[in-house]
Amino acid sequence: MKASSLLSVIFFLSFNTLIYNADPEGELKLVLAIFRHGDRAPIGIYPKDDNGKDKWPLGLGQLTQKGHQDAYDLGKFFWTRYGKQLKLKQVYKANSPELHIRSTSINRAKQSALYFLAGFYNLVIDKAEELISPDHIPFTPESQDQLLSMTSCPKEEELRRNYLTTSKKFKKFNGNNDMKMLFQTISRMAGYRDDPVDMGKFGKIADAVYCELKHNMPQPDVIKQNLDILMEWFNTSRRYYGPSTPEIIRIKTGPLVSKMVQSIENKVTDPDSRDKLFLYSAHDTNVISLLSGLGCFNDIQPPYSSAVILELRKVEAMYYIHVLYRNDSSVDPYPFSVPGCGDENKKCALSDFKRAMNKVMMSVTEREKICVPIIKSKALSLSDNVIPITIAVVLLVCLVLSIIMYRIYKRPRKPRGDPMMYRPLAYGDDDDEDV
Known part of the structure; x- marks a missing residue:
């Protein structure tokens, strides 16, 4: 058998096997x-x-x-x-x-x-x-x-x-x-x-x-x-x-x-x-x-x-x-x-x-954006309430401190020096309590 014929047969069988499988x-x-x-x-x-x-x-x-x-x-x-x-x-x-x-x-x-x-x-x-x-x-x-x-x-x-x-x-x-x-x-x-x-x-x-x-x-x-x-x-x-x-x-x-x-x-x-x-x-x-x-x-x-x-x-x-x-x-x-x-x-x-x-x-991120905003909005509304409440508390504290400072400032001041000089006079015996 010629080499070319043998190659043709091998190619044919290989091709059929490939198609079959x-x-x-x-x-x-x-x-x-x-x-x-x-x-x-x-x-x-x-x-x-x-x-x-x-x-x-x-x-x-x-x-x-x-x-x-x-x-x-x-x-x-x-x-x-x-x-x-x-x-x-x-x-x-x-x-x-x-x-x-x-x-x-x-x-x-x-x-x-x-x-x-x-x-x-x-x-x-x-x-x-x-x-x-x-x-x-x-x-x-x-x-x-x-x-x-x-x-x-x-x-x-x-x-x-x-x-x-x-x-x-x-x-x-x-x-x-x-x-x-x-x-x-x-x-x-x-x-x-x-x-x-x-x-x-x-x-x-x-x-x-x-x-x-x-x-x-x-x-x-x-x-x-x-x-x-x-x-x-x-x-x-x-x-x-x-x-x-x-x-x-x-x-x-x-x-x-x-x-x-x-x-x-x-x-x-x-x-x-x-x-x-x-x-x-x-x-x-x-x-x-x-x-x-x-x-x-x-x-x-x-x-x-x-x-x-x-x-x-x-x-x-x-x-x-x-x-x-x-x-x-x-x-x-x-x-x-x-x-x-x-x-x-x-x-x-x-x-x-x-x-x-x-x-x-839909991406995971997109689903998060669609599904979470309502939850976030609730949290946001909570924070929206917290902020003004916090400000109000701070202002109230400042007001109270201001009143305290004002009263302290307006209180009559004692002159500086020996405090004994301004001790009230005692009446009666020395054993008596201070007035």
């Missing part, structure tokens, strides 16, 4: 994800709940044993899907330069991050808390966490009140008399006597029922008979009480979207950087907010350990973003198209993705 979705460069914590106990128990606190041995609001397993399984899923693609080693090392994880300050989110890592690195689940120190799960105190929007924001609350006051859809949703009567019946059953129903307390009932049903705990007849109606109401209410307007969406998820976009840009600028995975352990509100920011929220409560995943992939010289939603562990994650950005393959050119996210993005 190439990932049609492109080369995976970076993965970013936010996930909800695992299964938890209710935040609180309503007064007449037959399923009491003793049913939750790890504590109210805390992860259950099932929650540990949820987070562990999610970690295993991420390793299976991304470990080899990202050329990672399945050896746990604190503060890895390749995998970055962050949690909110809430304990169930921190524990979920810990068990996620245990699953990702294939550690023994029963020894997870021995092998991974909670100190290696970074978080920001709730009162300071602007990135994951855990700090309260008076501006957001004001926008939501305005929306609920003016929205015709909400008035129709909230004005259903049959639902009001059902709420009243359930509230009375639960041990509350508020009229009209206190929706905060009703939320506690709904949360307890949701958690208890996950553990097959018995429910009162009125709950069982109206369960479908209640779950539909619960899901629909997320649309109104959650990130319901573009302004609220920006406040709720803008800093996180900005951080994610920045991480993506950094990877594109420096493809050789060791950053491969950015993970955030958080809550249903965070998942809902990000889905809303991406234009992908389906008005259904995200289940425990659900995850929104952004994949940065490269096809030839072009970068693309794939948005995936894992809300069912029995099937592959669902691909989502970002409105105005995706194609039939659910991939989005990076430039289009950034353009679509411009309306959502």
Whole structure:
């Protein structure tokens, strides 16, 4: 065989092998994800709940044993899907330069991050808390966490009140008399006597029922008979009480979207950087907010350990973003198209993705400016009161001192000299007291 023919055959086989092995979705460069914590106990128990606190041995609001397993399984899923693609080693090392994880300050989110890592690195689940120190799960105190929007924001609350006051859809949703009567019946059953129903307390009932049903705990007849109606109401209410307007969406998820976009840009600028995975352990509100920011929220409560995943992939010289939603562990994650950005393959050119996210993005500093001024204005009003009070006190002290000095000045002065010269004359015997 001629040398040229042999080279042609080798080239043909090599080319076919390259094409065969190439990932049609492109080369995976970076993965970013936010996930909800695992299964938890209710935040609180309503007064007449037959399923009491003793049913939750790890504590109210805390992860259950099932929650540990949820987070562990999610970690295993991420390793299976991304470990080899990202050329990672399945050896746990604190503060890895390749995998970055962050949690909110809430304990169930921190524990979920810990068990996620245990699953990702294939550690023994029963020894997870021995092998991974909670100190290696970074978080920001709730009162300071602007990135994951855990700090309260008076501006957001004001926008939501305005929306609920003016929205015709909400008035129709909230004005259903049959639902009001059902709420009243359930509230009375639960041990509350508020009229009209206190929706905060009703939320506690709904949360307890949701958690208890996950553990097959018995429910009162009125709950069982109206369960479908209640779950539909619960899901629909997320649309109104959650990130319901573009302004609220920006406040709720803008800093996180900005951080994610920045991480993506950094990877594109420096493809050789060791950053491969950015993970955030958080809550249903965070998942809902990000889905809303991406234009992908389906008005259904995200289940425990659900995850929104952004994949940065490269096809030839072009970068693309794939948005995936894992809300069912029995099937592959669902691909989502970002409105105005995706194609039939659910991939989005990076430039289009950034353009679509411009309306959502907000820096941490910007969120601080939007959310903190009302708090600062209260402090300022306090200082505004303190200043005039201080001035008044100083003036009063000066006035009192002036009066004292004036009286001292006007007091009759004694002539200088021997004080005995001006001693009053004594009358009578020397033994008598001085007059």
